[in-house]
Amino acid sequence: MPPLLPNLAKEFRDATGQNSKGIYLDSKLTWCKHVENITNKATKTLAMCRSTIGRNWGLKPKEWGLREHQKKWRTRKKKSDCRQTKMMLPSIRNKAWNFIQNWTRRDVMYITQILTGHACVNKHLKEMGFADTKACEHCNDPIESIEHILGDCPKYNQIRVNIFGNNIILAKHFWELNLRDLVKFFKKTKRFSYFE
Known part of the structure; x- marks a missing residue:
C-alpha cells in the first residue's frame, strides 16, 4: 500500500473508525463497516417499533379511511x-x-x-x-x-x-x-x- 493511503485513512477517521460525516471506514477504506452499522441501527429500530406496536402494524389506508368516514358520519355539524x-x-x-x-x-x-x-x-x-x-x-x-x-x-x-x-x-x-x-x-x- 502506498504510504499516502494509510495516512489519509488515519486522518479521515477518529479512534472509533467514524469520520466527521458519520461514515465508517476500515483501514482499507472499504464500506463494509459502514453498511454493517447502518443495518444494525435499522434492525434495532425495527425491533423497538415492533415491540411497541405489536405484530400487525403499519398504515392500512382503507381501514383508516373507513374509520375517519364513520367518525364524520356520526358527528356531522x-x-x-x-x-x-x-x-x-x-x-x-x-x-x-x-x-x-x-x-x-x-x-x-x-x-x-x-x-x-x-x-x-x-x-x-x-x-x-x-x-x-x-x-x-x-x-x-x-x-x-x-x-x-x-x-x-x-x-x-x-x-x-x-x-x-x-x-x-x-x-x-x-x-x-x-x-x-x-x-x-x-x-x-x-x-x-x-x-x-
Whole structure:
C-alpha cells in the first residue's frame, strides 16, 4: 500500500473508525463497516417499533379511511344533516349497495326516498313549500315523515303487522329492517302511488 493511503485513512477517521460525516471506514477504506452499522441501527429500530406496536402494524389506508368516514358520519355539524339516512343506515359499513345495485329503477327510487326522507310526505313537502302543514292527514300526528309512516301511523298498522310482524316499529330498530321489506311496505301503503 502506498504510504499516502494509510495516512489519509488515519486522518479521515477518529479512534472509533467514524469520520466527521458519520461514515465508517476500515483501514482499507472499504464500506463494509459502514453498511454493517447502518443495518444494525435499522434492525434495532425495527425491533423497538415492533415491540411497541405489536405484530400487525403499519398504515392500512382503507381501514383508516373507513374509520375517519364513520367518525364524520356520526358527528356531522348540523343536527339536521342526513338525520333520516343516519337513522336508517347508522354505519357507513352497510351492505345496502350490494342489495340494491340489481334492483329495478322503480325499487331504487322507493328505497332512496325511504332512506333519505326525501319523499312526498308532508314534512318534506312543507320544507320545500309544497304543503301547508307537516301534520299527518290520517292521524293528526304533528309530523308526517317516513319515520312516522313506517313506525307508528295507525292507518298502516295492519300492513306493518303483515310485513314486519309488529304494529309499531321504533326508529332505533329501522336499520335492522330488510330493504326489500321496506320497499314492499311502502308499495302496500300506496304512499308513492303517484309514480305507478
